[in-house]
Amino acid sequence: MRTVDIVLGRDDTAAHGKEMLGLAKQLAGDHEKIRILFPVGCNADIQEQLAPLSSELVFFTHTQVSAYSYEGILSMLWDFWAKETPGTVLMPDSGFWRSVAPALAFKLKGVYGAAIRDIRQDGKGTSFGRHAWSGRRMVWLRMEISPVVLTIPAGCFASASPMNDPASIRFFSPRPPAEKVSFEGEEAGGGAAVGLRDARIVLAAGRGIEKPATLDVVRQLGEWLPGSLIAGSRPVCDNGWIPYDRQIGETGADVAPELYMALGVSGASQHLSGMKRSGFVVVINREKTAPFFQHADIGIVEDLNLFLAVLLEQLDG
Numbered sequence: 551m552r553t554v555d556i557v558l559g560r561d562d563t564a565a566h567g568k569e570m571l572g573l574a575k576q577l578a579g580d581h582e583k584i585r586i587l588f589p590v591g592c593n594a595d596i597q598e599q600l601a602p603l604s605s606e607l608v609f610f611t612h613t614q615v616s617a618y619s620y621e622g623i624l625s626m627l628w629d630f631w632a633k634e635t636p637g638t639v640l641m642p643d644s645g646f647w648r649s650v651a652p653a654l655a656f657k658l659k660g661v662y663g664a665a666i667r668d669i670r671q672d673g674k675g676t677s678f679g680r681h682a683w684s685g686r687r688m689v690w691l692r693m694e695i696s697p698v699v700l701t702i703p704a705g706c707f708a709s710a711s712p713m714n715d716p717a718s719i720r721f722f723s724p725r726p727p728a729e730k731v732s733f734e735g736e737e738a739g740g741g742a743a744v745g746l747r748d749a750r751i752v753l754a755a756g757r758g759i760e761k762p763a764t765l766d767v768v769r770q771l772g773e774w775l776p777g778s779l780i781a782g783s784r785p786v787c788d789n790g791w792i793p794y795d796r797q798i799g800e801t802g803a804d805v806a807p808e809l810y811m812a813l814g815v816s817g818a819s820q821h822l823s824g825m826k827r828s829g830f831v832v833v834i835n836r837e838k839t840a841p842f843f844q845h846a847d848i849g850i851v852e853d854l855n856l857f858l859a860v861l862l863e864q865l866d867g
């Protein structure tokens with residue numbers, strides 16, 4: 551039986567998994583099964599949330615080196631699919647899976663489609679839509695080869711609804727990969743993006759902060775907002791003021807916080823695509839024509855330095 555396989559990693563969220571399941575249900579034929587593969591385990595509640603929406607959950611038992619290297623992940627998935635070739639493979643459109651997906655498509659003698667945002671289905675089959683020219687064009691591709699390995703950005707497809715029967719659970723023990731890479735232990739890293747996708751509040755700094763010192767003031771605001779994390783637009787990362795793993799947008803992270811504060815961010819489409827699932831959006835910008843105001847629940851036309859100074863003065867009482 552052919553399958554639609556979704557591959558998720560430890561940092562991937564249940565919300566993104568549900569959207570990929572929504573797509574999988576559109577792609578799966580009557581005789582296709584939908585499986586979710588967890589080659590490196592998953593976070594605590596994801597299994598509970600995704601089990602009612604798929605046919606099977608497969609957990610890989612692995613050595614540490616398998617889980618921590620691209621070679622290890624490739625080797626494990628390859629071992630799994632050597633016996634059970636998938637029809638379609640869906641992976642989150644994150645930096646990690648974008649590194650794995652093309653290699654897998656090549657190994658499976660299939661085809662790779664990056665950042666698929668939409669599909670069209672007609673009598674001839676399925677076409678896949680992805681952005682080109684920085685989102686100004688949507689390109690439609692029909693792939694006449696199988697398997698198809700696709701990466702899927704968050705926020706593009708509707709979540710799946712529950713199946714009649716909850717998923718069965720299976721464990722798979724891959725052969726250990728050739729140990730060309732050895733595991734030397736792990737420790738808390740400097741990876742600033744830890745938790746960004748799960749942050750309740752995001753303080754997004756744009757070029758309007760003008761100088762890195764303004765970030766210290768944004769940090770002071772963050773102290774009043776428990777659960778907040780500082781992130782930013784691409785120019786702020788390009789300037790080296792915040793690390794790239796805190797960049798939000800098309801070539802950065804997708805976030806879905808309860809509160810998103812845009813501090814001197816203009817609201818370019820490439821930035822908006824990473825924050826469009828945010829709950830309440832507050833935009834501060836000195837130009838009233840800034841496009842971000844069209845996506846704001848509260849818009850404040852003000853100089854950012856003045857706004858932050860007055861707000862902190864009020865908070866400090």
Ligand SMILES: Cc1cc2nc3c(=O)[nH]c(=O)nc-3n(C[C@H](O)[C@H](O)[C@H](O)COP(=O)(O)OP(=O)(O)OC[C@H]3O[C@@H](n4cnc5c(N)ncnc54)[C@H](O)[C@@H]3O)c2cc1C
Pocket residue numbers: 684755756757758759760782783784785786797798799800801802813814815816817818819820821824834835836837840852853854855
């Ligand atoms: C292929 C591609 C991918 C991209 N991916 C991303 C991405 O993932 N994420 C991303 O963010 N961008 C991305 N970009 C860049 C994107 O197009 C924009 O250039 C970028 O988002 C603009 O960042 P910004 O809003 O901080 O800066 P600007 O567009 O320069 O806006 C700064 C804003 O700050 C305001 N401002 C200035 N001074 C003050 C002040 N003192 N007080 C208040 N407001 C002030 C200005 O009015 C302005 O609106 C991408 C571009 C391309 C081509």
